[in-house]
Amino acid sequence: MLPAVARGHRGWFHPCARLSVRMSSTGIDRKGILAERVAVVTGSTSGIGFAIARRLAQDGAHVVISSRKQQNVDRAAAQLQREGLSVAGIVCHVGKAEDRERLVATALEHCGGIDFLVCCAGVNPLVGSTLGTSEQIWDKILNVNVKSPALLLSQLLPYMEKRKGAVTLVSSVAAYFPRMELGVYNVSKTALLALTRTLALELAPKDIRVNCLVPGVIKTDFSKVDWGAGGLCRNRVLPVLSRCQLHHRGEHRSGRLLLSALRGVGVAVQLRSQAQEPEGVSR
Numbered sequence: 001m002l003p004a005v006a007r008g009h010r011g012w013f014h015p016c017a018r019l020s021v022r023m024s025s026t027g028i029d030r031k032g033i034l035a036e037r038v039a040v041v042t043g044s045t046s047g048i049g050f051a052i053a054r055r056l057a058q059d060g061a062h063v064v065i066s067s068r069k070q071q072n073v074d075r076a077a078a079q080l081q082r083e084g085l086s087v088a089g090i091v092c093h094v095g096k097a098e099d100r101e102r103l104v105a106t107a108l109e110h111c112g113g114i115d116f117l118v119c120c121a122g123v124n125p126l127v128g129s130t131l132g133t134s135e136q137i138w139d140k141i142l143n144v145n146v147k148s149p150a151l152l153l154s155q156l157l158p159y160m161e162k163r164k165g166a167v168t169l170v171s172s173v174a175a176y177f178p179r180m181e182l183g184v185y186n187v188s189k190t191a192l193l194a195l196t197r198t199l200a201l202e203l204a205p206k207d208i209r210v211n212c213l214v215p216g217v218i219k220t221d222f223s224k225v226d227w228g229a230g231g232l233c234r235n236r237v238l239p240v241l242s243r244c245q246l247h248h249r250g251e252h253r254s255g256r257l258l259l260s261a262l263r264g265v266g267v268a269v270q271l272r273s274q275a276q277e278p279e280g281v282s283r
């Protein structure tokens with residue numbers, strides 16, 4: 001059990017930020033495959049990150065959820081806690097060093113260690129061409145989508161390596177099949193694949209596995225431009241999905257098998273599996 005769970009509410013509050021926490025007393029599968037493990041999930045107050053956080057907690061993990069906006073953190077944490085899950089929430093804009101530090105400190109202080117990191121936070125502030133993108137937007141997309149997972153992991157590494165942790169980065173089908181209108185976002189999600197491979201090599205000797213989740217098109221706020229009236233879905237997205245043999249779109253609440261993977265089953269299994277060294281790594 002979390003030290004903080006034993007202590008009750010008091011231990012969860014941090015002087016710098018209000019936490020959304022209710023200690024759960026029932027309904028947690030303490031014997032689940034992730035029992036007594038601690039997972040930090042970024043960008044987890046809605047959409048795919050929220051679904052992953054929920055699934056990890058249902059499998060017994062203690063989960064620290066986070067995102068930029070306090071009201072989103074409060075709402076998401078309250079919802080999961082109502083379900084009896086062991087979840088704490090804290091504000092963390094992954095592009096801000098001080099927020100990342102606070103996330104790490106909070107997880108350590110209250111969970112006693114960290115086993116898993118799932119980097120789901122991602123932005124696409126521009127729908128437009130790559131060469132028409134301002135330097136400011138380039139910086140924002142690369143900062144949040146590519147640099148922040150690496151920087152957060154570097155802060156967590158000393159603690160994760162004690163527990164042979166595992167990492168999942170969230171890329172996109174756009175990494176393999178770039179969409180014209182997504183510009184720099186395509187670039188950032190492709191860079192995440194390279195980051196995954198590089199970190200997997202670097203961290204294999206420490207028994208930390210690094211994998212990448214590549215969602216297709218999932219019906220969330222993030223992809224609403226694809227779903228609204230006159231959206232891009234019919235003309236642009238569906239041909240992409242059929243090219244990569246994903247013949248359907250997903251809803252993060254759907255029960256279908258593939259989509260279950262996106263809800264977190266795949267992530268849970270991936271986080272739990274035995275370490276395997278990437279090809280070419282020798283000890």
Ligand code: NAP
Binds near residue numbers: 042067069094218
């Ligand atoms: P979503 O429903 O819009 O959720 C995004 C989450 O991230 C929210 O909790 C948001 O909360 C948080 N967030 C946004 N910017 C953040 C930042 N800078 N720092 C920390 N948290 C931040 O999006 P989604 O569809 O689940 O997408 C999640 C990930 O999946 C993204 O990396 C996206 O690229 C990837 N993806 C999505 C799809 C799709 O079709 N939906 C397909 C492929 C890949 P706040 O607003 O409170 O920060």
